[in-house]
Amino acid sequence: MAGSGCFAEIIDGDVYKFYADGEWKKSDSGKFVPIINPTTRNTHFKVQACSQEEVNKIIETAKSAQKSWAKTPLWKRAELLHKAAAILKEHRAPIAECLVKEIAKPAKDAVTEVVRSGDLVSYCAEEGVRILGEGKFLVSDSFPGNERTKYCLTSKIPLGVVLAIPPFNYPVNLAVSKIAPALIAGNSLVLKPPTQGAVAALHMVHCFHLAGFPKGLMSCITGKGSEIGDFLTMHPGVNCISFTGGDTGIAISKRASMIPLQMELGGKDACIILEDSDLDLAAANIVKGGFSYSGQRCTAVKVVLVMESVADTLVEKVKTKLAKLTVGPPEDDCDITPVITESSANFIEGLVMDAKQKGATFCQEYKREGNLIWPLLLDHVRPDMRIAWEEPFGPVLPVLRINSAEEGINHCNASNFGLQGCVFTRDINKAILISDAMETGTVQINSAPARGPDHFPFQGLKDSGIGSQGITNSINMMTKIKSTVINLPAPSYTMG
Numbered sequence: 001m002a003g004s005g006c007f008a009e010i011i012d013g014d015v016y017k018f019y020a021d022g023e024w025k026k027s028d029s030g031k032f033v034p035i036i037n038p039t040t041r042n043t044h045f046k047v048q049a050c051s052q053e054e055v056n057k058i059i060e061t062a063k064s065a066q067k068s069w070a071k072t073p074l075w076k077r078a079e080l081l082h083k084a085a086a087i088l089k090e091h092r093a094p095i096a097e098c099l100v101k102e103i104a105k106p107a108k109d110a111v112t113e114v115v116r117s118g119d120l121v122s123y124c125a126e127e128g129v130r131i132l133g134e135g136k137f138l139v140s141d142s143f144p145g146n147e148r149t150k151y152c153l154t155s156k157i158p159l160g161v162v163l164a165i166p167p168f169n170y171p172v173n174l175a176v177s178k179i180a181p182a183l184i185a186g187n188s189l190v191l192k193p194p195t196q197g198a199v200a201a202l203h204m205v206h207c208f209h210l211a212g213f214p215k216g217l218m219s220c221i222t223g224k225g226s227e228i229g230d231f232l233t234m235h236p237g238v239n240c241i242s243f244t245g246g247d248t249g250i251a252i253s254k255r256a257s258m259i260p261l262q263m264e265l266g267g268k269d270a271c272i273i274l275e276d277s278d279l280d281l282a283a284a285n286i287v288k289g290g291f292s293y294s295g296q297r298c299t300a301v302k303v304v305l306v307m308e309s310v311a312d313t314l315v316e317k318v319k320t321k322l323a324k325l326t327v328g329p330p331e332d333d334c335d336i337t338p339v340i341t342e343s344s345a346n347f348i349e350g351l352v353m354d355a356k357q358k359g360a361t362f363c364q365e366y367k368r369e370g371n372l373i374w375p376l377l378l379d380h381v382r383p384d385m386r387i388a389w390e391e392p393f394g395p396v397l398p399v400l401r402i403n404s405a406e407e408g409i410n411h412c413n414a415s416n417f418g419l420q421g422c423v424f425t426r427d428i429n430k431a432i433l434i435s436d437a438m439e440t441g442t443v444q445i446n447s448a449p450a451r452g453p454d455h456f457p458f459q460g461l462k463d464s465g466i467g468s469q470g471i472t473n474s475i476n477m478m479t480k481i482k483s484t485v486i487n488l489p490a491p492s493y494t495m496g
């Protein structure tokens, strides 16, 4: 049960505490933020609305805790991360329960997210020991005009205080994907979880607390991003921001000072279907890729670009599969569950109505009950329709018919987004050429887009992001290079 057993100390009455200086605390603000259950549309949890003074204190503590953490041996940092990973997986049930109630994640997917997060933390611990345990040694005479009178030793050192801001759809996994790399690299970590998903995140933070990390090294501030977010992201004590979410990230990037940014933002992942595709494989991936977690994934298939000659057959196959999806509450493990908020459902409905007004073919009747929207495939979508370009973040998928692969590539590249894309064909040469041409961070060949497995590089181009995630790239991005040059009185070639 959430907030019980070893988690009893993280709640006070019916309001969850925030985490600072190794303790669970009530905010001096006296205010709280309600967390609305997307299924019932009632308040399910409450979290503290932290004050700016509390943010200042947390960042000061993070700065001093980081100094001693940077002097903690790599193997000790890794040991604590492995402990946190084990505790996280041990408590998968109560944390998954929070995901079901806060973000309407289907029960099985909720457990998967927590287990995947534990695996990410452990893999990161091992990878960190490897890549941070080695540096580079350069000699001066490898450059013209120099004798071997200089030895250059380079290593990766921490940035300082890393601010992690994950989105609602993976409030545990996309939090640890920032926390673990930051900590193994010797940084301290301030987490601002999404409002919806905050309680799952607080339970995850408690697992790190139970693992025994030093006081003040890791903290978790709760409160609406729209209220406390700007103060956090523009705070002079923050040395790096790792953000995952929507257009908010673009605004943050424009305001941030001279610090490293890791941005994973929205997507409009295109799925190009060629005439020689395996249409059963393509249909299965379109349904899984476009409708898992009700389409609320940045890597969801968000537009299908299918060759006219096979379009009717493909659409029929997708329709048949969509008809088998279960629709209802996440507690029953339904495939399609309510979207995150009423405003999100209204936005999705706006895109659907625009498509209707402009003449799209509705493969199913449009149906909505509260935040619950039934899966909808829109055929014969044209570029003048909003849904051809905008990100619904819901269970609605547009199909555009194309007459050449170039047409599909052009549509994909005309988007402001550039996260992932996919192409279905039996011709590997064609697949590689199309992958080369698509301006996206990743192209999947004969499978739907996906961030996982979590050690793969994951990056967005254009408005989809800055930098690259994936465990190794995240660790490297949360360090900076330090060189130490030893100057010798006379050339020395004894080093061979």
Ligand SMILES: NC(=O)C1=CN([C@@H]2O[C@H](COP(=O)(O)OP(=O)(O)OC[C@H]3O[C@@H](n4cnc5c(N)ncnc54)[C@H](OP(=O)(O)O)[C@@H]3O)[C@@H](O)[C@H]2O)C=CC1
Pocket (backbone or CB within 6 Å): 165, 166, 167, 168, 169, 170, 192, 193, 194, 195, 196, 223, 224, 225, 226, 228, 229, 230, 233, 244, 245, 246, 247, 248, 249, 252, 264, 265, 266, 267, 297, 298, 391, 393, 419, 460, 464
């Ligand atoms: N590329 C990727 O990997 C992913 C991209 N996304 C994209 O994010 C969107 C949906 O996720 P969603 O969570 O709604 O995204 P948002 O951008 O609304 O929120 C993301 C995070 O930013 C916080 N936030 C909001 N305002 C500010 C601010 N001014 N300063 C600092 N932080 C702030 C939010 O907190 P709060 O909840 O309190 O508002 C949340 O923790 C979609 O566009 C989706 O494509 C989502 C997941 C992954």
Ligand SMILES: O=C(O)[C@H](O)COP(=O)(O)O
Pocket (backbone or CB within 6 Å): 169, 170, 296, 297, 298, 299, 300, 449, 450, 451, 452
């Ligand atoms: O933000 C998202 O939606 C996730 O990055 C998607 O992760 P997944 O492709 O592994 O579900």
